[in-house]
Amino acid sequence: MVIRLALLVLLLAFPARAQDSLRLILPDTRPVAGEMIPVTIRGEYTGAITLESMTFPGSESYDWVQYAPDHWAEERINGLPRRVFERRVAVFAKGPGSLTIGPVTHRLTKATPAGREDVPVTAPPVTIAVDPYPGGGRPLVTPQLTITDELSADPAFLNEGETFVRRVTLSAEGTMAQFLPQRPGLDENWLISFAAPEIRETRLTQRGPLAVAVWEWHLRLRGEPGTLVPLQFPFFNTIARKMWSAVTLPLEVGATGAAGDTTAPQAGTGTLALALLAGGGLLGAGLLLSDRRPAGGRVRSLLRRLCPNPHRAALQAAAQAGELAALRRAARAYADHERAAGRAVDEAALARLDRAMFGPPGTAQDFDAAGVVAALTRQDGHRPS
Incomplete structure (x- = not known):
């Protein structure tokens, strides 16, 4: 026992x-x-x-x-x-x-x-x-959706018959390639588009899968210039716990280089444009006569000070969409133009944007995009619309 x-x-x-x-x-x-x-x-x-x-x-x-x-x-x-x-x-x-x-x-x-x-x-x-996916269509859920929009040349200086290459890379953390959106279309009557084969893959990292899609187009201007509207990709942000949208900047194609631009000016801008051109021409002639040094740089600087910042619209669109990556690109382009025009730039506003973009998880939750846009545009003489 x-x-x-x-x-x-x-x-x-x-x-x-x-x-x-x-x-x-x-x-x-x-x-x-x-x-x-x-x-x-x-x-x-x-x-x-x-x-x-x-x-x-x-x-x-x-x-x-x-x-x-x-x-x-x-x-x-x-x-x-x-x-x-x-x-x-x-x-x-x-x-x-x-x-x-x-x-x-x-x-x-x-x-x-x-x-x-x-x-x-x-x-x-x-x-x-x-819980249900709060958006429509294919669910895309990620803490960070990044867009890289690469151009082989400045499309604004494209002439009719000339070609440039646009390469858009979409990457999303914590998801798989099959959840990324389908290739967007770039179909315009004034543009000939040749699409290269899509690259779509899931890369494995220590933090989880990383989904990547690469789209490439060879674009040729046909006829009068035009504007490629921003590409927009909605997704559920796992940090903010709400729907966000990632957007690219609009692209002006042939706006400067193409001849015969028949785009009608907005009401009230024709007189201002003529005045700026006439004033710039007279001022340039005066500078050339009064100074033996080349005056082209001084004229261009003066014209930049007289003309509104061309990046304002993209800045406001990115802020309204709530996409930090696009907002930072637009803010940097806006700030570069302001500095070239001799105007002050609110560096503190840019620093707040960088902290929201690159800070620890959760930093972007209380980020005030509209406040940053207001601070940056305060010096250019045009209130945000």
């Missing part, structure tokens, strides 16, 4: 199977459909593991991708040595409702005194509530 009691105590004290555990760890959040749900699969094992395999279960309810290599480490848990396994997976719910992930089984092969032993360890399923 004493021997049996001792054996029972030993079995209760060292339950080999109970010491192996596997679980799914989810963040304590309420995601929207399409938002990255970081899942950590953590196993705590005993014994010598010689082989292992695990397959993450697929589902019609979600997409998933493993974004980091498996990690093994030796740890002490409750004072006892354990072999710890971690795998990081990003899960994206396809729709709202109750989402169940798992179960997941890790099949281990252990070396024992009696030989090899197969030990399956299973993590029970977990459930998380998913």
